[in-house]
Amino acid sequence: MNKCTEYYDVVVVGGGMTGSAAALGFAKEGMSVALLEKSQPSAFDINNAPDIRISAISYSSVELLKQLGAWQHVQTMRCTPYRQLETWEEEGSNIIFDAKSLGLPELGFMIENRVLQLALWKECQKYINLKLFCPIQLTNLYQPLGQKEWVITLDHLRHLQAKLVIGADGSNSQVRKLSGIGNLGWQYSQSCILITIQTSTQQQDRTWQQFSPLGPRAFLPLYNNWASLVWYNSPANIRRLQIMSMQELTSAISQKFPKRLGSVMAYSSSAFTLTRHHANRYVVEGLALIGDAAHTIHPLAGQGVNLGYRDVDTLLKVVRYAKEYIKPWYSLTILKNYQYQRLPDNLFMQTGIDLFYMIYSKTLPGLKIIRNIGLMTVQRTETVKKLILKYALGL
Numbered sequence: 001m002n003k004c005t006e007y008y009d010v011v012v013v014g015g016g017m018t019g020s021a022a023a024l025g026f027a028k029e030g031m032s033v034a035l036l037e038k039s040q041p042s043a044f045d046i047n048n049a050p051d052i053r054i055s056a057i058s059y060s061s062v063e064l065l066k067q068l069g070a071w072q073h074v075q076t077m078r079c080t081p082y083r084q085l086e087t088w089e090e091e092g093s094n095i096i097f098d099a100k101s102l103g104l105p106e107l108g109f110m111i112e113n114r115v116l117q118l119a120l121w122k123e124c125q126k127y128i129n130l131k132l133f134c135p136i137q138l139t140n141l142y143q144p145l146g147q148k149e150w151v152i153t154l155d156h157l158r159h160l161q162a163k164l165v166i167g168a169d170g171s172n173s174q175v176r177k178l179s180g181i182g183n184l185g186w187q188y189s190q191s192c193i194l195i196t197i198q199t200s201t202q203q204q205d206r207t208w209q210q211f212s213p214l215g216p217r218a219f220l221p222l223y224n225n226w227a228s229l230v231w232y233n234s235p236a237n238i239r240r241l242q243i244m245s246m247q248e249l250t251s252a253i254s255q256k257f258p259k260r261l262g263s264v265m266a267y268s269s270s271a272f273t274l275t276r277h278h279a280n281r282y283v284v285e286g287l288a289l290i291g292d293a294a295h296t297i298h299p300l301a302g303q304g305v306n307l308g309y310r311d312v313d314t315l316l317k318v319v320r321y322a323k324e325y326i327k328p329w330y331s332l333t334i335l336k337n338y339q340y341q342r343l344p345d346n347l348f349m350q351t352g353i354d355l356f357y358m359i360y361s362k363t364l365p366g367l368k369i370i371r372n373i374g375l376m377t378v379q380r381t382e383t384v385k386k387l388i389l390k391y392a393l394g395l
């Protein structure tokens with residue numbers, strides 16, 4: 001082997017929200033870990049306006065972040081709790097999910113993606129057994145003939161060797177491609193634009209979403225007078241919104257968003273195409289995929305990174321258990337336990353969201369009435385509401 005080879009128990013490729021959580025979890029187990037990230041996130045400045053990329057982080061994900069020690073750093077930067085989640089199509093068919101119904105202090109928090117990543121990185125710095133390589137580009141990944149360990153080539157001079165490689169490098173995962181894992185996916189016929197706004201009133205702790213056949217319109221409360229809007233529509237209409245000035249966008253919002261939004265000012269915006277994909281398998285010998293590298297879903301239910309955190313939690317538990325019983329924790333046999341638990345759950349959530357997306361994108365006569373009766377029925381059936389909420393929160 002090359003003289004510049006460094007040996008690790010675990011190499012995590014991708015230092016985003018899921019990869020850095022996984023790296024931290026393995027480091028806490030006392031393993032030697034390398035975390036590779038291609039771009040350095042910019043530092044947090046409390047005086048700056050909120051980032052465009054916001055995620056609704058559910059109660060169970062927050063619990064994981066607390067266990068990992070990263071939550072304290074999120075709180076020193078910024079996050080906003082939400083305690084109610086309301087959804088409807090026609091006024092009167094509203095369903096309101098409330099944290100109180102499950103005896104929880106909140107359903108989750110709205111957090112800027114970068115804040116979450118920086119919080120995890122800050123906690124990572126405490127571990128001398130965790131080395132962050134950033135900025136770095138993965139150039140190759142292979143198992144030398146007859147070996148089970150993986151070699152990760154960073155540049156011509158540096159190689160890493162690992163018992164376990166984690167692919168956390170997002171939907172276009174190089175790790176997935178280089179390890180020969182196939183995937184199946186498509187682009188939705190809907191895109192979305194995220195808009196950071198300033199409102200005329202102080203935000204409360206309710207997030208809401210109104211469905212319409214062209215796509216939902218959602219409101220995510222942030223701190224003080226800041227909030228975020230998610231506007232789904234046809235790709236052509238989103239492209240039109242994307243090129244508007246902030247003044248034009250403000251006026252489009254006031255025409256198309258529910259009146260309860262009140263008077264707002266658009267501050268910044270960014271558009272996204274929406275894709276769904278699912279890897280055919282999550283594991284091979286000495287390698288596992290997590291987060292968007294394994295699956296992406298329509299963001300209408302704010303589940304993407306939350307599913308990623310369920311992957312992290314399960315993988316850590318599977319490996320911890322195998323280590324306790326002195327089993328080869330990086331072997332395919334062990335890693336399959338992770339896949340058995342996570343793949344069906346992610347697929348179920350993806351399919352459920354797709355069903356929701358399809359039902360709400362159709363304008364068939366009569367379907368709208370059925371949809372609204374469905375919403376009203378769920379609102380009146382407390383047990384069903386609690387079951388849905390528990391599932392969405394990963395409880």
Ligand SMILES: Cc1cc2nc3c(=O)[nH]c(=O)nc-3n(C[C@H](O)[C@H](O)[C@H](O)COP(=O)(O)OP(=O)(O)OC[C@H]3O[C@@H](n4cnc5c(N)ncnc54)[C@H](O)[C@@H]3O)c2cc1C
Nearest residue numbers: 014016017018038055056169170291292302303304305306
């Ligand atoms: C519009 C929109 C709204 C969303 N809202 C929510 C929400 O409210 N709640 C929610 O749970 N989810 C939401 N999601 C989904 C969520 O953003 C993703 O699920 C989440 O970002 C996935 O995190 P990840 O760490 O797996 O992947 P990514 O965020 O894609 O991170 C991958 C990381 O790997 C790095 N990387 C890539 N390639 C390499 C390489 N070769 N070498 C080294 N590093 C590499 C990248 O730089 C990046 O930092 C939303 C998604 C969209 C599009």
